[in-house]
Amino acid sequence: MKLRKVTAASAVVLALAVSATACGSNDKDPGSSGGGKKIAIGIKFDQPGLGQKTPQGYSGFDVDVAKYVAKKLGYNEDQIEWKESKSADRETMLQRGDVQFIAATYSITPEREKKVDFAGPYLLAHQDVLLRADDDSIKSPADLNNKKLCSVTGSTSAQNVKDKLAPKANLQQYPTYSACLTGLQNKAIDALTTDDSILAGYASQAQFKGKFKLGGFKMTNENYGIGVKKGSDLKAKINKALEDMVADGSWDKAVKANFGPANYQNEPAPKIGDIKS
Structure with missing residues (x-):
């Protein structure tokens, strides 16, 4: 009688252990199966x-x-x-x-x-610059000398340009890319720099369509x-x-x-x- 009780209890413990192990493995391996998991x-x-x-x-x-x-x-x-x-x-x-x-x-x-x-x-x-669509004065990174170049506060993008390509660029730090875009549109700045993919994403917004262009300078990978x-x-x-x-x-x-x-x-x-x- 005592042996049967111990065996039954062991079976319950074993079942719980197997269940817990199964749940844990699913949670840790998202590639195994969707199965209702997140x-x-x-x-x-x-x-x-x-x-x-x-x-x-x-x-x-x-x-x-x-x-x-x-x-x-x-x-x-x-x-x-x-x-x-x-x-x-x-x-x-x-x-x-x-x-x-x-x-x-x-x-x-x-x-x-x-x-x-x-x-x-x-x-x-690539690191690039965003320009106003009607601005033909900036055709290479060297043309950023004496221009107002914007990037977000804390970014190293604008500093990279000044250190390596346009030492006389006038750096402007704005809190957000959207603020830089507004400044570019209003001619408070001349160019905005960061990754070309990020610049293209902002320029693709409906309210900015046709207003900006990428320089295509490919300054970094x-x-x-x-x-x-x-x-x-x-x-x-x-x-x-x-x-x-x-x-x-x-x-x-x-x-x-x-x-x-x-x-x-x-x-x-x-x-x-x-x-x-």
Whole structure:
């Protein structure tokens, strides 16, 4: 009698252990199956054309890439939990497990690769300038000398131009890219600098259509990757998804949908692991 009681109790403990293990493994491996689970993905909430939160939902090239990858991992759009990933928070969010992956204009650099792993790259962007559509006075980086050059407070983009290309540029720091755009439109500044993809996203907004143009200077290479936690097996799965996105034409479609109105002359889709220095 006593033996049967112990055996029954052991069976209950074993069943609970198996159940807990099964739940835990699903939570930690978003690529195994959708199965009603959620996947947390980090994006920018304030970059038109790339990652933007709107009353209608989330939109942008990074969002389209993230949705495609999530689907390949077995998740429908309604199973995605979008989380804002500000530039300074991205490594910490991945290390803590707040998100499974981040697609947020996340340039692959040696310093960042010490902390997180990257799938991709999925876009090769370049530092560029945005100009008024009717301004023909700035045709090369050297023409930025004695011009008012804007970037957001805390950004190194404008300083890079002054240090390396146009030492007499008059740097102007504004709190947001939108403020820089207003200054550019009102002729309070002459040019705005950051990644060309970000500039194209802002210029593609309906209220700015036809008012701005990209300089096309390609001053740096910015290899956008999808960040994952160090050692995560998601890296290989995401790389395969990115290859599929290019192969089936979804990548080109997303580029045209999000950057087209700014006449963004994008680079071809990069090969996985091909980091341009």
